[in-house]
Amino acid sequence: METLFSISSNSIFSPLQNPKASTFSAPFSSESKTQNWVCLKSSNCNDLKGFKGLKMMSVVKCLSSSDEVGSVENGVKRKKNLAVFVSGGGSNFRAVHKAILGGDVNGEVVVLVTNKNDCGGAQYARENGIPVIIFPNSKGEPEGLSSNNLVAALSTYEVDFIFLAGYLKLIPSELIRAYPNSILNIHPSLLPAFGGKGYYGTKVHKAVIASGARYSGPTIHFVDENYDTGRILAQRVVPVLANDTAEELAARVLRQEHKMYAEVAAAVCEERVIWREDGVPIIRSKANPSHYS
Numbered sequence: 001m002e003t004l005f006s007i008s009s010n011s012i013f014s015p016l017q018n019p020k021a022s023t024f025s026a027p028f029s030s031e032s033k034t035q036n037w038v039c040l041k042s043s044n045c046n047d048l049k050g051f052k053g054l055k056m057m058s059v060v061k062c063l064s065s066s067d068e069v070g071s072v073e074n075g076v077k078r079k080k081n082l083a084v085f086v087s088g089g090g091s092n093f094r095a096v097h098k099a100i101l102g103g104d105v106n107g108e109v110v111v112l113v114t115n116k117n118d119c120g121g122a123q124y125a126r127e128n129g130i131p132v133i134i135f136p137n138s139k140g141e142p143e144g145l146s147s148n149n150l151v152a153a154l155s156t157y158e159v160d161f162i163f164l165a166g167y168l169k170l171i172p173s174e175l176i177r178a179y180p181n182s183i184l185n186i187h188p189s190l191l192p193a194f195g196g197k198g199y200y201g202t203k204v205h206k207a208v209i210a211s212g213a214r215y216s217g218p219t220i221h222f223v224d225e226n227y228d229t230g231r232i233l234a235q236r237v238v239p240v241l242a243n244d245t246a247e248e249l250a251a252r253v254l255r256q257e258h259k260m261y262a263e264v265a266a267a268v269c270e271e272r273v274i275w276r277e278d279g280v281p282i283i284r285s286k287a288n289p290s291h292y293s
């Protein structure tokens, strides 16, 4: 069981449990780096001093250099195993998968989960040799899995993170408990606005236009027990034009979704997501480790 220690300026450690790798950590200190240990810390903790007043947490993992551990194997970061959930065409899934194939995301989509066996996302997965699981079990999909069987199935694929990408069913608490702070969703509005039950697909964009909002854009957030109420990780903004149709706005937002999900997937797989003490997740820039967004 991987334990991620988070530290604040008063060095109070609070464990963040992550059900995956077999790492264990030593208390953070600059002395943590010895011949047997490689201490991986978020860039340079000194960089966090810029966040005065916000006790920043730095995720510190001190890893045995001899065993296969959560994120490092013989000095090379292990690819993260990803499960992607879709219900429709899967353009976000394809965007993340193409970013993986292009070498921009250090991950692998090991399984595709859908509630619609014949959707475009499932067809793309089969064409690319990615196993497809049906969830949940329903009248329309009698071969679908139950929640507990889905958790077991994802465990056999050694899934590290789950990305929801146009998945239209409520993720059950069994899955959320099994993957704490490890399930992300993309929503086509600037949450918390225009989110929640009933807000999906074109319905979202119609509501945005009808509201008179001048800006919209996608949100990627961590998933909790309710629709669209989890911690926001990333957003992008697009203009809403006076004569926009819902379809035109949807297309403008979707283009940003594809770019943003690929960037977030890269950050997740490179362990560049850091949790502030106030519980807000932020992403450390790859290009400039002292920059966060």
Ligand SMILES: Nc1nc2c(c(=O)[nH]1)N[C@@H](CN(C=O)c1ccc(C(=O)N[C@@H](CCC(=O)O)C(=O)O)cc1)CN2
Residues within 6 Å of the ligand: 164, 167, 168, 169, 170, 171, 172, 185, 186, 187, 188, 196, 197, 198, 199, 200, 222, 223, 224, 225, 226, 227, 228, 229, 230
């Ligand atoms: N536990 C969670 N599950 C899911 C979340 C979440 O944040 N927490 N996000 C959704 C995705 N989503 C918005 O981003 C969303 C999807 C669907 C609905 C909705 O109202 N669905 C309808 C059924 C639609 C259908 O079956 O065609 C409903 O529940 O009545 C709202 C928001 C994925 N799961």
Ligand SMILES: NCC(=O)N[C@@H]1O[C@H](COP(=O)([O-])[O-])[C@@H](O)[C@H]1O
Residues within 6 Å of the ligand: 086, 087, 088, 089, 090, 091, 092, 093, 165, 166, 167, 186, 187, 188, 199, 200, 201, 204, 218, 254, 257
């Ligand atoms: N509330 C959930 C929701 O509306 N999700 C939205 O469904 C679309 C899926 O497109 P895709 O299948 O082509 O990725 C995307 O726009 C995504 O933000």
